[in-house]
Amino acid sequence: MNFKKLPKKLTQYAQIHLITHTDLDGIGPSIVLDAFGIPHIPYYVETRKIDEAVIEKIAELQDQELLIITDLSVNEETAEAISAVNKEPNGRHIILIDHHASALYLNDYDWAEVIPEKNGIKMSATTLMFKNLFDAGFEVTPLQRIEQEDGEESIAIPEYTQKEKDTMLTRVTHFVENVRLYDTWDWHALSIQEAADLNTIFYARRRHEFAKDRMNYILNGSLFTEADQQYLDFSKDELRKILKKKSKQMIIVENYTLKGHDEPINIGVVETDSFFSELGNHLAEKFEEEIDCVFIISLVKDKVSLRSIGQKLDLSKIAKEYNGGGHPNASGCDLSALGMDFISAIFEAQKKA
Numbered sequence: 001m002n003f004k005k006l007p008k009k010l011t012q013y014a015q016i017h018l019i020t021h022t023d024l025d026g027i028g029p030s031i032v033l034d035a036f037g038i039p040h041i042p043y044y045v046e047t048r049k050i051d052e053a054v055i056e057k058i059a060e061l062q063d064q065e066l067l068i069i070t071d072l073s074v075n076e077e078t079a080e081a082i083s084a085v086n087k088e089p090n091g092r093h094i095i096l097i098d099h100h101a102s103a104l105y106l107n108d109y110d111w112a113e114v115i116p117e118k119n120g121i122k123m124s125a126t127t128l129m130f131k132n133l134f135d136a137g138f139e140v141t142p143l144q145r146i147e148q149e150d151g152e153e154s155i156a157i158p159e160y161t162q163k164e165k166d167t168m169l170t171r172v173t174h175f176v177e178n179v180r181l182y183d184t185w186d187w188h189a190l191s192i193q194e195a196a197d198l199n200t201i202f203y204a205r206r207r208h209e210f211a212k213d214r215m216n217y218i219l220n221g222s223l224f225t226e227a228d229q230q231y232l233d234f235s236k237d238e239l240r241k242i243l244k245k246k247s248k249q250m251i252i253v254e255n256y257t258l259k260g261h262d263e264p265i266n267i268g269v270v271e272t273d274s275f276f277s278e279l280g281n282h283l284a285e286k287f288e289e290e291i292d293c294v295f296i297i298s299l300v301k302d303k304v305s306l307r308s309i310g311q312k313l314d315l316s317k318i319a320k321e322y323n324g325g326g327h328p329n330a331s332g333c334d335l336s337a338l339g340m341d342f343i344s345a346i347f348e349a350q351k352k353a
Contacts, residue, residue: 003136006066007093010136014064016040019053020125021071024202025183028126028176029070029097031214035172036133037141037157040068044207048323048334051078054094058082064091071125072096073103073114073325086111097132099123102316102325116327122184130176140169142218171218178223185330188281194223196278200235201228203274239275243282246270250283252291253349256342259321261313265292269346273298277330280307297335304338306331 003010010016018033020026022044030042045053050072057067058081074082074096082094096112099122106112113132115123143157160168178195181187187195201224202210217223224232249271255264268283268291276296283294284307293308293315306315308329315331324333 003132006095008064008091010038010066010138013066013091013093014062015066017057017061017065017067018042019045019050019057019067019069019072022046023071023183024199025124025126025179026071027202027207027211028124028179029068029129031211032126032129032133032172032176034145034211034215035140035142035168035218036138037143038133038138039143039155045072047072047325047332048337051075054078055081058085058094061085061092061094066092067094069094069096069098070129071098073098073100073106079106079109079112082111083109097125097128099125099128100316100325100327101314102320122180122186124176124180124183126176126179126183130172140165140172140218142168142215144215145212167221168218171221175214175217175223184327185277185281197224197232199277200232204228204231204235239278242272242275243279246272246279247283247286250287250294251346251349251353252287253342253345256345258318260318265313267291268294269297269349270294271297271299273300276305277307280305280330281309283307284309299335302335304333304335306333 016038018030018040020029020042026044030040033040043053043057051074054069054074055078061067082096085092085094094111096106098106098112098114099116100114101116103114104116107114113128115128117123141157141160143155146154146156178198181190181192181195182199187193205213213225213228251269253267253269256267257264268287270279270283272279280294280296284291288309293306293313296305296307306319306326308315311328314328316326316328319326319331319333322333322337324331324337326332
């Protein structure tokens with residue numbers, strides 16, 4: 001989505017709304033918008049609720065307001081509703097920026113940009129937001145969100161020198177690349193631990209605190225706070241314990257047929273509420289000869305994280321069949337969507353273990 005092709009300039013809209021995902025690559029576009037000095041109201045939505053959230057926001061959207069959707073895709077019915085809004089003469093407009101291959105069908109609409117890969121580099125929603133703003137000529141001029149005594153928030157954009165802008169652009173670029181590295185799992189192949197640490201801190205902090213600290217990094221140059229570093233030291237010890245423990249607890253569901261894949265597969269299944277990606281990739285590599293993928297179940301959240309290595313499976317196609325989505329090697333869906341047959345298969349496999 002070329003921001004230059006919007007019906008009006010990005011800064012001319014009366015209000016900008018952002019509907020985005022709940023993970024690191026979901027908050028990334030909001031931080032990037034703040035870094036480029038663009039006020040907006042973010043809303044964080046799970047994949048399964050995106051269509052409902054967009055339809056609700058369409059009903060609330062006022063004249064001369066812009067809605068940006070990032071790191072999420074919508075179904076055909078919602079896409080048609082978006083097209084209808086964009087044809088209206090009242091200045092309301094909606095665009096979508098995503099990087100999941102499962103959403104490529106949305107490129108048929110002129111208001112959507114779905115780019116999983118560019119010049120051989122895997123994209124993230126944060127990367128695409130950054131590129132769009134930079135290409136449209138925006139400068140890094142971080143806004144400051146100031147909480148008032150009455151609980152309301154005011155926004156200020158200080159004056160910055162060109163040297164300050166150049167320095168902060170380098171920091172924003174670094175942050176964006178860390179998000180991309182983690183979300184695409186390139187950090188693992190390239191052994192860039194900082195990207196994984198950033199994700200660890202994201203889930204350890206409240207969302208607004210994480211965003212505030214990353215804006216402080218853009219302004220002052222410290223990616224991690226002292227408290228962040230202390231937590232990272234603690235979490236790495238915890239991760240080692242969990243990898244060892246869950247490797248022993250994993251159950252293998254053999255020859256199970258899933259929607260979105262033609263042949264039966266062997267699925268390694270574990271239950272946990274933390275370190276989904278790290279655990280999934282560890283198990284997929286360790287048990288590569290025995291399983292085709294790993295399903296990490298969170299009973300508390302009714303979620304399943306799907307992980308694999310190699311190109312044998314496209315987990316995004318499987319997840320999409322169960323109201324989820326993601327990437328070929330890393331996707332997710334609701335546990336309840338998999339149904340009782342899958343739960344029963346786990347219990348049967350556990351009896352045989």
